Amino acid sequence: MSDCIFCKIIRGEIPSKKIYEDDETLAFYDATPQSPVHFLLIPKRHIRNIMETEAADVSLLGALLYRAQEVAKTLGCEENGARFVVNCKKDGGQTVDHLHIHVLGGRSLDWPPG
Ligand code: AMP
Ligand code: ZN
Numbered sequence: 001m002s003d004c005i006f007c008k009i010i011r012g013e014i015p016s017k018k019i020y021e022d023d024e025t026l027a028f029y030d031a032t033p034q035s036p037v038h039f040l041l042i043p044k045r046h047i048r049n050i051m052e053t054e055a056a057d058v059s060l061l062g063a064l065l066y067r068a069q070e071v072a073k074t075l076g077c078e079e080n081g082a083r084f085v086v087n088c089k090k091d092g093g094q095t096v097d098h099l100h101i102h103v104l105g106g107r108s109l110d111w112p113p114g
Contacts, residue, residue, distance in 0.1 A: 001046045006098035010044050020071050025064055027071045036106025037075045037082065041068040047099040049088045068101050077105035 001007050009016045010026055019039055020027040030038040041064050047053060053061060065084070072082045082105030087094040 001098075004046055004098050005096055006040075006042050006100065007046050010042075019075075020067060022067075024060060025067050027067065030102065035104040035109065037072070037077055038102065038104050039071065039075070041071065041101040041103065043099055048097045049094060049099055050086050051088055053099070064099075064101055068103050072103050072105055075105065077103075080108075081105070083109050 005014065008014045009028060016031075017029040018026065019029065024044055025041060026044055027039050027041045030040055043060055043064060045060075047057070068084055072078070072084075082103050085102040085104065086092075086100070087102070
């Protein structure tokens with residue numbers, strides 16, 4: 001999508017700190033980190049949110065989660081773990097309408113969210 005900020009990152013039109021990429025996924029550091037480790041895992045195809053996925057996207061969703069935990073381990077989160085979050089639409093607190101998994105690690109996080 002031409003005006004989507006994450007699609008622009010995928011196309012290299014705006015800068016990002018990339019961590020991992022393959023044909024269908026990209027991981028990059030969040031610009032406003034909420035913990036010592038905070039990166040995003042996104043599909044390269046523009047999908048607005050988790051609720052706009054289809055049965056045909058099951059393997060892509062699996063790949064996103066699998067890559068997320070793999071990258072988390074490379075960034076030192078294996079021993080203490082991390083939080084894997086998907087915000088969706090208004091009530092979920094989604095601000096960028098391109099599906100993304102947040103991975104937050106490097107500190108202990110509270111639960112439940114406020
Ligand atoms: P959400 O509120 O779940 O939609 O999360 C969107 C996330 O994208 C926020 O944590 C932002 O800090 C992050 N973000 C927005 N623009 C950029 C950018 N240009 N580079 C990296 N992260 C970004
Ligand atoms: Zn997009």
